Amino acid sequence: MKIRRLELENIGRYVSRSFDFDDLTVVCGENRTGKSTLIYALFFALFGTHLHSALKTSDLCRKGQSFGSAVLDFEAGGRSFRLKRSTQGGPVLYSRNADAEDWRPDIPDHPQTDPIGISAEAASLTSFFREGELIYFLQDIPRYNKTLLQNLVQMDDVLIVQSRFKKALVLAREENKALHQACPLKEISPLSLEEQKKQAEAFEAERSRMDAELKNMSEYVGKAVDPNLFKLLQQRRDEKAGALEAASAQRKQLPGLNELAERLKEVEAYLAAGGEPAGSSDALQRRLGELERGIRDIDDESGRLRRLESQARCAVCGQPIPKQRLSELISELAGRKEEAEKSLQSTRRDLQNALDAERRLEAARRELETLRRRIPEARRLEEQIGDLKAQLLKSDEELHQYQALTQNLKDPEKHFQRLRELEEERARLEGCIINARVAVRQMEQDLALIQECSAKFDQSRQHMLMCNIACQAVDYAVQSLNRSLLEKVRRSISEWAGRFTFLREFDIELGPQQISPIIQARGYQYKLNQMSKSERIFLYLLLKLAIGDAMSHLGAFVLDDPADGLDLKRKRMLAQLLTEISPGRQIIVTTNDESFADQFSAGSRIDLDGAI
Amino acid sequence: MIQNDWLIHLFDRRVDELASENNLDDGQKQQIKDVFRFALENSYADERQIRVRLTRQEPK
Numbered sequence: 001m002k003i004r005r006l007e008l009e010n011i012g013r014y015v016s017r018s019f020d021f022d023d024l025t026v027v028c029g030e031n032r033t034g035k036s037t038l039i040y041a042l043f044f045a046l047f048g049t050h051l052h053s054a055l056k057t058s059d060l061c062r063k064g065q066s067f068g069s070a071v072l073d074f075e076a077g078g079r080s081f082r083l084k085r086s087t088q089g090g091p092v093l094y095s096r097n098a099d100a101e102d103w104r105p106d107i108p109d110h111p112q113t114d115p116i117g118i119s120a121e122a123a124s125l126t127s128f129f130r131e132g133e134l135i136y137f138l139q140d141i142p143r144y145n146k147t148l149l150q151n152l153v154q155m156d157d158v159l160i161v162q163s164r165f166k167k168a169l170v171l172a173r174e175e176n177k178a179l180h181q182a183c184p185l186k187e188i189s190p191l192s193l194e195e196q197k198k199q200a201e202a203f204e205a206e207r208s209r210m211d212a213e214l215k216n217m218s219e220y221v222g223k224a225v226d227p228n229l230f231k232l233l234q235q236r237r238d239e240k241a242g243a244l245e246a247a248s249a250q251r252k253q254l255p256g257l258n259e260l261a262e263r264l265k266e267v268e269a270y271l272a273a274g275g276e277p278a279g280s281s282d283a284l285q286r287r288l289g290e291l292e293r294g295i296r297d298i299d300d301e302s303g304r305l306r307r308l309e310s311q312a313r314c315a316v317c318g319q320p321i322p323k324q325r326l327s328e329l330i331s332e333l334a335g336r337k338e339e340a341e342k343s344l345q346s347t348r349r350d351l352q353n354a355l356d357a358e359r360r361l362e363a364a365r366r367e368l369e370t371l372r373r374r375i376p377e378a379r380r381l382e383e384q385i386g387d388l389k390a391q392l393l394k395s396d397e398e399l400h401q402y403q404a405l406t407q408n409l410k411d412p413e414k415h416f417q418r419l420r421e422l423e424e425e426r427a428r429l430e431g432c433i434i435n436a437r438v439a440v441r442q443m444e445q446d447l448a449l450i451q452e453c454s455a456k457f458d459q460s461r462q463h464m465l466m467c468n469i470a471c472q473a474v475d476y477a478v479q480s481l482n483r484s485l486l487e488k489v490r491r492s493i494s495e496w497a498g499r500f501t502f503l504r505e506f507d508i509e510l511g512p513q514q515i516s517p518i519i520q521a522r523g524y525q526y527k528l529n530q531m532s533k534s535e536r537i538f539l540y541l542l543l544k545l546a547i548g549d550a551m552s553h554l555g556a557f558v559l560d561d562p563a564d565g566l567d568l569k570r571k572r573m574l575a576q577l578l579t580e581i582s583p584g585r586q587i588i589v590t591t592n593d594e595s596f597a598d599q600f601s602a603g604s605r606i607d608l609d610g611a612i
Numbered sequence: 613m614i615q616n617d618w619l620i621h622l623f624d625r626r627v628d629e630l631a632s633e634n635n636l637d638d639g640q641k642q643q644i645k646d647v648f649r650f651a652l653e654n655s656y657a658d659e660r661q662i663r664v665r666l667t668r669q670e671p672k
Contacts, residue, residue, distance in 0.1 A: 157652075157655065158619060158652075160655075161648075161651045161652055164651060164657070164658060164659045164662050165648075165651070165659075165662060166659075167658075167659035167662075168659040168660075168662040168663035168666060170659075171659060171660065171663045172663055172666075172667065462667075463663075463666070463667040465634055465636075466636075466640060466643070466644060466666045466667060467663060467666050467667070469627060469630040469631065469634060469636065469644060470627070470644045470647065470648065470662075470666055472626065472630055473623045473624075473626040473627045473630060473644070473648070474623060474648065476622065476623075476626040477619050477620075477622035477623040477626060478619070480622045481618060481619050481622060484618065
C-alpha cells in the first residue's frame with residue numbers, strides 16, 4: 001500500500017488543505033503547526049477512528065465545526081483507490097485502473113477483499129509510531145514488548161476465547177460433578193440387593209418361628225400366668241380380707257339388729273308414756289323449802305318461848321309469865337316440829353325419786369338417739385361385710401384359677417423369663433426387619449436412580465470430551481500461533497540485526513538465541529536500563545520496525561517525531577535507515593528538527609508553515 | 613484476520629487429531645470447529661454459550 005494524497009476539510013487546524021506523499025515524505029514544522037493532526041487525520045481517513053483510542057472522531061473536527069471529512073488516495077494491488085470519509089458518515093471507496101481517469105465506486109469481488117488489509121488496532125501497533133507509545137516503551141521496555149506482541153496478533157481476543165473454552169470445560173465438569181453428587185456414592189450391584197432381600201426374608205422367617213413359639217406359650221399359659229398378675233390378685237385379696245376384718249370388728253361392737261330394734265321399741269314406749277310417775281321435781285323443791293322454813297320458824301318460836309320461860313316477868317308489859325302455858329306451847333311446838341320433820345323426810349325422798357325418774361327419762365332419750373344412729377350404721381356395716389365377703393370370695397376364686405393355670409408349670413418364673421426373652425427378641429427382630437426392608441427399598445431406589453443417571457452420565461462424559469478436545473485444540477492453536485509469530489519476529493529481527501550493533505556495547509547479541517529474551521524481558525532489564533535515552537529510543541524504533549516488518553502492516557510506516565530525544569549520531573543513522581528502507585516500505589515521518597529533516601537525502605518534504 | 617485464519621487452521625488440524633484419538637464422528641468434529649469460529653467471530657459469546665453449542669445434540 002502506498003499513500004499518495006490526503007485532502008482534509010475542517011479537520012484539526014485545517015479548513016481545507018491537501019497533502020501529497022512520496023515513498024519517503026518528511027513533514028517538517030514547528031510545534032503547533034499541525035504535524036500530529038496530519039498523522040491523526042491519516043489514520044482517521046484509513047480506519048474511521050481516532051489513533052488515540054480514548055478520543056472520539058468528533059474530536060478531530062475543527063473548532064466550531066460539527067463535522068469534518070478526509071479523502072485519501074492510495075495504491076494497492078496495482079490499483080488506485082480513493083477513500084472518502086466524514087466524521088458523521090460512513091466511508092465511500094472508489095477505485096480506478098492505472099490508465100483510467102475517472103473514479104468509480106468500488107464493489108469488491110469478494111467480501112473478504114479489503115484494499116487496506118489490516119485492522120485499525122494492528123495498524124496502530126505495527127505502522128504508526130506514536131509519541132505516547134514511546135514514553136511507555138522507555139518506562140518498561142520488556143513489558144511493552146510483551147504487550148505489543150500480544151496486541152499485534154490480537155492475542156488479547158484469542159486469550160479471552162481460550163479462557164472461555166477453559167471455563168466451558170469447567171462448566172461441563174461441574175455438571176458432571178453435580179450428576180455424581182445427585183447419584184448414590186456407591187455402585188450397587190444387583191447381587192448385593194439380592195443378598196439384602198434374602199437377609200430380610202431370613203429375618204421374617206425367624207420372626208414367624210418366634211411368633212409360633214409365642215403363640216404356643218400364650219395358649220398354654222394364657223395371659224393369666226403373668227407373675228405380676230398373681231401378685232396383684234394376692235394383694236387385692238389381702239386388702240379385701242383386711243377390710244372385711246375391720247368391718248367385722250366394727251360390727252361386733254354393736255348389738256344385733258333385732259336387739260337394737262326391740263330396745264328401740266322399749267325406749268320409744270317408755271318415752272311415749274312420759275317416763276315413771278313421780279312428782280314434779282320443781283314442786284317438790286318448793287315444798288321442801290317451805291318445810292325447811294317451817295321447821296326453822298318452829299325452832300325460832302321454841303327458842304323464844306324457852307328464853308321467856310327463864311324470865312319472871314314480861315319485859316314489855318311487866319306481867320308475870322305463865323310457866324305452865326309456856327311448857328304447853330313448847331310441847332305443842334315440839335310436836336309440830338316432829339310432824340314437819342317427818343314431812344320433810346318424806347318430801348326429800350319424793351324429790352330424790354323425782355330426780356331419779358327425770359335422769360332415767362333423759363337417759364332413755366339419749367339412748368333413743370344412739371339407737372336411731374346405730375341401727376343404720378349396723379345395717380351399712382352388715383351390707384359392707386356382705387360385699388367384702390363376696391369380693392373376697394371372688395378374689396379367692398381368681399387366685400384358685402391362677403393357681404390352677406400355673407400348677408401345670410414346673411417353673412413358672414423360668415417360663416415367664418423365656419416369654420419375656422422371646423418378646424424382646426421378637427421386638428429386636430422387628431427392628432431388623434424394618435431396617436432390612438428400608439435398606440432394600442433404598443437400594444432399589446438407588447438402582448433405579450443409577451440406571452436413570454447412567455444415560456445422563458454418558459451424555460455428560462461426552463460433553464466433557466467435546467469441551468476437553470476443544471480446549472486442547474485451542475491451547476495447541478494458541479501456543480503454535482505464539483511460537484509461529486515469535487519465530488517470524490525473530491527472523492525479522494535477525495534481518496535487522498545489522499542495525500543493532502550498538503547493543504554489543506552492552507554485551508547483548510542479537511543472534512537467534514538472544515532475541516527472544518530481549519523481547520520477553522528475561523534477564524535483560526538491567527542491561528536495558530543502562531542504556532542512554534537516545535539508545536533506548538533507537539532500540540524502540542528498530543524493534544518496532546523489525547516487529548512491524550515481521551507482522552502484517554500497512555506497507556507504510558508513519559512516524560510521529562521519532563527524532564525527539566535522539567543524539568545527532570542516531571538522528572543521522574535513523575534518517576539513513578529510513579531512506580534505505582523507503583523504496584520497499586513507504587515512510588512518512590514528521591519532525592520539528594530542521595537538521596534531522598535535512599539528513600534525508602531522498603524523498604519529498606512538506607514544510608508546515610501554519611497555513612490552514 | 614490473517615492470524616485468525618492461521619489460528620483456525622491450527623485448531624482444525626488439532627481437532628482432527630484429537631477426534632481420531634477419541635473416536636468422535638465427523639458431525640462432532642465439525643461441531644467443535646464451528647463453535648471455535650463462532651467464538652472468534654462473536655466477542656459476546658461467553659463460556660455458557662460456548663458450552664451449550666459444544667454440547668448441543670445435533671440432529672443426525
